[in-house]
Amino acid sequence: MLTISNGKLVSKIYKGSPWPLGTSITKRGVNFSVACPKANYLELIIFKSEDDSLPKEVISLDETHKSGDYWHVEVEGLTIGCHYCYRIPTQKEVFKETRFSNKILLDPCSREISGWNVYDRNKAICSNENVGNCLKGVVSERKKFDFAAHPRPKHPWNKTIIYELHVGGFTNNIESGVPSSIKGTFLGLIEKIPYIKDLGITAIELLPVFAFDDSDSPAGLNNYWGYSPISWFAPHKGFIDTNCSLNAREQFRKLVEICHDNNIEIILDVVYNHTTEGGDRGPVISWKGFGDSTYYHKGEKGEYLDVTGCGNTIAANKPLTTQLILESMRCWANELGVDGFRFDLGISLSRGEYLHPLENPPLFEAIESDPFLSDLKLISEPWDCGGLYKISDFPAKRVMTWNGHFRDDIRKFWKGDKNTTWPLKDRLMGSPAIYKDKSKSSSKSINFITSHDGFTLKDLVSYNHKHNLSNGECNRDGENHNNSWNYGIEGPTTNKEIIAIRNRQQRNLFATLIFSPGIPMILMGDEVGRSQGGNNNSWCQNNPLGWMVWNQADEDEELKEFVKKTIYLRMQFSKIFNPLINLTSEKPASEKTEEIWLQWHGVKLSSPDWGSWSNTIGYSINESDSGSIIWIGLNAYNQKMTFQLPRPITPWVKVIDTGSRNDILQKDKHLSNQDQLELESKSFVLLVSERHSRKLRK
Template sequence: MDSNIKTITAEPGSWLELGANFDGKGTNFAIFSAHAERVELCLFDPSGKTEIARVELPEYTHEIWHGYLPGIKPGQLYGYRVHGPFDPENGHRFNPNKLLVDPYARELVGQFDWNDAHFAYDIYHDDKDLTFDERDSAPFTPKCRVIDPSSFDWSADKRPSISWPSTILYETHVKGFSQLNPGIPSELRGTFEGMGHKATVDYIKNLGITSVELMPVHEFPDDQHLLDKGLHNFWGYNTIGFFAPASRYYGPQGIQGFRDMVRAFHDAGIEVILDVVYNHTAEGNELGPTLSFKGIDNFSYYRTLPDNHRYYINDTGTGNTVNTSHPRVLQMIMDSLRYWVEHMHVDGFRFDLGTILGREPEGFDQRGGFFDVITQCPILSRVKLIGEPWDIGPGGYQVGGFPPGWAEWNDKYRDTTREYWKGDNNTAPDFAARLLGSGDIYDLRGRRPWSSVNFIAAHDGFTLNDLVSYNEKHNDANGEDNNDGHNDNRSYNYGAEGPTEDEGINAVRERQKRNFLATLFLSHGTPMLLAGDEFGRSQMGNNNGYCQDSEISWVQWEGLPETNEALRNFTTHLIKLRQTQPIFRRENWRDGMEVNWFNAGGGYQQPEHWLEGTTLGLHLGRRDLEGQKGIWSDVLMLFNPFDGQVPFKIPPLNKGKWILEMTTADPSIRGQEIDQDEDFDLEGRSLAVFRRG
């Protein structure tokens, strides 16, 4: 140890609250490690470059190392050095030469300046991770900062508390959405403050969105292999700090900018949902760097192979898997979630590779510890919980397998809807189920239609525009010879790959975008719109923009064709239709709704009809809505995914007439009355909506 570093003696303190907690007079430090032999707290000067003191935590209670330092106030920078066995084959990777990030750090200062010293072993040795490295990683590692969450003033904040049936999700990215927005001051673009700026909030509010779902905003580093190629981790699915906002999105107000953003959305009646990554960390596999968890207690924090603890179970595809079966690791996740709800006022979470969180040693278990704890928590059980119900482990595909109270990304909706509008054969039965909320998947155990999060496009894959403009992915800019990203996109370019001046091709593409959007917002379930799809944003055929912190991934706001504005107006109309008409946002499978399917001849759809063609008619009726002013009690939707016109015989009504509300063939046409048994010429590749008048 440097002779200039002071040695300070700490008081015993408390083990009850993990992290660095200021009590008004000093700070209590507590960190979990079941296998450490000694823990040193390192204090740094305000620059973070000079270690000024080293404190050995004096007490060890219930596997918690802890100590109290009087006079240590918010703003103090710190890190940990943890002593213990370096025995990779038995799962232990302690190395006190590595400065470690506190798992409970609420703010990090600086970025990882990648260096060989970050590795706990000699990377040039033949045995690699079985060796021991003595270089100090502190100069290249961000420092933790003590903060006082109790100082946050939320007195005027009012949570929107949007009901699930009324929810409309909008998946977006803090920087990607704000970086090129001319309505945001240049110094705020790409920041939390830019995301919370009036120009952003007003746009999203005017669109009709109720809940913004932000891609990862927990602290994460850029991967070295990406930096070597001049790229960056844009998406952020590589967490290293589960309590700390990503400082790369800080504006002039720093961490306060995040809270100001949340308050701005709340003032507009919009919820903030965070996409969170608790399934793995940025430390990678056995050859990855030692940044935090790996050096604090590798064997507890990660799942290792039962017969060789040197290696990690890799159900995530990222090198490691967080061990949610360990009670202290599970506690960390719960404490993190509660922190973001209680102290940062977010309204819910979308869990990346959520199956991992329900995975016990024997496999996925919807009655596993994570689900049990979160269901019983009086704080977390009341916020929105959305699972990405798959991982790459055994039995990892769990669409419909999450417990009651959860919503799930429903990729069956995405895939079936894409196939149907592409005109694939034999898709009508599945399309019908997806349109009605996927009751074949979610109508059990008291789950509701909103459990199905319906989406056409998300951050991972083609945008809506590219879905109808490209047959193949075009990911060359990612530097992986176009080998990354999905190959099964269920897309179609209608005659030209990418942008074209062919008016016929462009016309059918615009119509298909309207078909997808209309299907999304008129389906039962919870709609999720990818930011920019409302006006046809393109990523130029790149379906894996994870490393593109560039104009490929940033939302373009200027120089757009008129068709983009028309599509945005169409989307706004659809959202308003959904918001004002309860028949489109079903709350309960047992609400008495009448559901009737018809064929183009006007008769009821019989079993043999379902595989004969995919042109469909759907009547929805709610007798309990009759007589309510401005509320529709009956709607008729017609679907034709083929390129030819179909004469559709309109089924009769007991009273009244069918009035055309919308057709994707020409959104300007509406108000046409259709008599009973009259044919309606349903244009090719179009959807029509009628209401009873």
């Protein structure tokens, strides 16, 4: 049962246990457990150090170490820090390609990874052995997060403001003010938590932090975003300060602790839909070797089926895969303390055999019934690259969905397109036409104007076309239909009129996002006018193009103050702007009730113009029959428009006017004319009744 490189016995072994998965410390040493359904025997390989090309010992396991689909062994004398991996000796009846059995395999459940200094992706592709160039798992602790000392903030959805950022890109800039030793790391991000808190953000959504292969990219470029997972358990090496005494998991825990202490939640953007192993010509690193047809969707001829655009698609309908994903989520939630997950291309996880969509996908059923995951925020993209799009009937009750319709319709309206006011109406009500539960649609919709995937907000109003040549794909990559506009000049300009309208439009888009029912998400740097030079797919731009800006000369400080003000207003009036149950446009039957309702207007009271030519809309939120407490006017026309105003409970106070150059510098003021108001071209105005505006006075 035991063979080692020098032929001598080194470690005493025991049968071990199939649970827990991965590695766990025992009284005698370390227990190892891994799923490999079709293997007849398996080798556990132990290394003395992370860069060793020859193993310290090789432990061969026969079927006495197998329980069901799981292989397990307890090795005496080992402890935390041990480097290990697996190999499955050639079994032609199981593996049709010998390259699968020659490869050193990374434990899919390893919570830390070593060997990055010698790792060579190309050696994992060819048919030769890669023991000298492989990644290794590291035996690590599995202690639980200290929620007693650092409890989850648990913000309700209607008081949640999400800020999407890239861990490395947020502090990598030389002007970030973060010590050079921790730039681009979890510890570096801690330095900027005060900035995030000052904006009014309640949750940060981190682009992938699972260990990923940054060499999974075209020659001369690096995979920057991280949508190329090499593990679902280990933190990415590039986000770790290697000079710190804390290990990778402790550094991430420290980030979560600081966020919780500042009342900020952490949501992870997780990539369970595919892996870095790609298709037929991709490397064999982990999942392929342990169970190619177990973890991936395969066709009748054994080909990889792909609805992710990355060469493979994870078969989340398979029990072993479901179990592995659940274990990963528990690891990050209960051991490392995260507060939620956003599933990249999440609807692909609902596909069954041969990619057929399932009405009751086992993964989401398992997630929603798991008590260890019951208090987490769950978000998903409702689409995949195979054409499946389920936003109204996403097959999970607790999962909120990215609302791409919100993004597109708000962009089109402010651009001045025709046929935009009617769909805008639905977005301003929480998108009830899109979701099945129309009364609570706003509690399901993640609203956004921009995200990592596409133009930044500033580029959205500065470019008509994408400019992705630096990505090395001749500008073929990236979305072609962006609903963007440049106002006469492509890119940067010194034309003051164009600069003014671009600035105003950024504020219009922000205000519409923040004051619409639903859960708003803001892209990193949009609040200061960050540009990517027209690149709308910066996945491989680990340079200033894809980083946060911290130079005051490049920041729009007035825009940042505007964003802070809108977030503050929303939080003060969360029950009005984002009620738990959508407002209706039906007046309450009883005049004695304090129930609020929504009334639509145009330039004339109670006369909204839903025509194809219309680019204006107004609405008030009224308290029973007592009068209006909020009025919002949106004018996307290329000329000024005068709006009639409804009768307020107490006199109107103007708190937001994007048509005023000094809006953020001016104090809220009573309107001299309470009956009508002129809105500048391309402007957004928010009025609040004087009684309610008192709430805003700090």
